[in-house]
Amino acid sequence: MTPGQRAEARIAGLGITEPRDLDVDLIAMDADMEVVYENLQGCEATLVGVGNRAIATVRRSTVRGRERFSVGHELGHWDMHRGRAFRCRVDDPGQNWASDALLEKEADTYASHLLMPTSMFNPRMKALGTPGFREIEDLSEVFATSVLATCMRVADINTLPVTLACYNARGVLRWRKAAEDVPPRWWLRQQLDDDSFAYELLHNGKSHPSPGKQPAEVWFENMDADQYEMSECCVPSRAGEIMVLLYLGPKMLDARYDPHVGNRKFNQHGLRVTRK
Numbered sequence: 001m002t003p004g005q006r007a008e009a010r011i012a013g014l015g016i017t018e019p020r021d022l023d024v025d026l027i028a029m030d031a032d033m034e035v036v037y038e039n040l041q042g043c044e045a046t047l048v049g050v051g052n053r054a055i056a057t058v059r060r061s062t063v064r065g066r067e068r069f070s071v072g073h074e075l076g077h078w079d080m081h082r083g084r085a086f087r088c089r090v091d092d093p094g095q096n097w098a099s100d101a102l103l104e105k106e107a108d109t110y111a112s113h114l115l116m117p118t119s120m121f122n123p124r125m126k127a128l129g130t131p132g133f134r135e136i137e138d139l140s141e142v143f144a145t146s147v148l149a150t151c152m153r154v155a156d157i158n159t160l161p162v163t164l165a166c167y168n169a170r171g172v173l174r175w176r177k178a179a180e181d182v183p184p185r186w187w188l189r190q191q192l193d194d195d196s197f198a199y200e201l202l203h204n205g206k207s208h209p210s211p212g213k214q215p216a217e218v219w220f221e222n223m224d225a226d227q228y229e230m231s232e233c234c235v236p237s238r239a240g241e242i243m244v245l246l247y248l249g250p251k252m253l254d255a256r257y258d259p260h261v262g263n264r265k266f267n268q269h270g271l272r273v274t275r276k
């Protein structure tokens with residue numbers, strides 16, 4: 001079973017079918033993992049297991065969604081990586097991906113499916129069409145998850161050609177997560193373009209929470225990007241960062257690999273080719 005399947009099997013085993021019944025503390029208790037909330041320093045959560053019982057210590061946050069994600073993450077470790085102790089920094093993909101990652105990623109996937117199981121999440125997402133940040137905030141209220149975790153799940157379910165990206169206060173790309181069906185040929189700009197809504201948000205404080213049309217060249221380095229249209233929305237995130245949701249236009253999905261795209265900097269898998 002994949003981490004996501006394991007999490008969803010646990011939810012199904014408890015007979016939970018509605019988001020309001022996804023009480024992570026009770027779900028953890030049922031799995032013999034006690035949860036305590038403390039003002040942890042330097043990490044988001046820890047897990048210590050003794051025999052068949054575990055204690056997860058989760059950093060207190062004013063955002064309940066973050067606490068819930070941490071509980072789900074530690075439950076993932078307890079469920080899948082028993083016999084080890086963990087000290088985790090969760091719910092920040094930039095940090096998790098930078099550090100070791102397989103077990104942390106598995107625990108993140110587990111938490112994501114535990115809090116937003118496919119059977120409950122996908123029908124609600126489908127009803128939203130192409131959601132902007134307002135709709136995603138509403139969805140995150142339904143599931144009591146953070147907006148970030150909800151956006152990640154939106155990319156994960158791969159029902160829309162969406163890329164989630166985070167740019168820092170200097171307009172530099174920190175990390176990105178694309179739905180699986182987004183062709184890797186589309187190479188995201190490392191630095192925000194002056195014409196992007198995100199640039200306007202960074203410099204003039206103007207939010208664009210609803211998707212608005214943009215020429216694809218605003219967001220992608222590919223030389224043929226000026227021939228395509230896409231949509232963009234963005235909101236401020238923590239620590240002066242900007243969170244962006246990009247939806248590829250339908251024609252962008254059919255664009256074929258072109259050896260000249262990006263001045264041959266990229267291969268058909270979207271990987272940067274080092275010139276010899």
Ligand SMILES: [Zn+2]
Nearest residue numbers: 086088104107
């Ligand atoms: Zn962890």
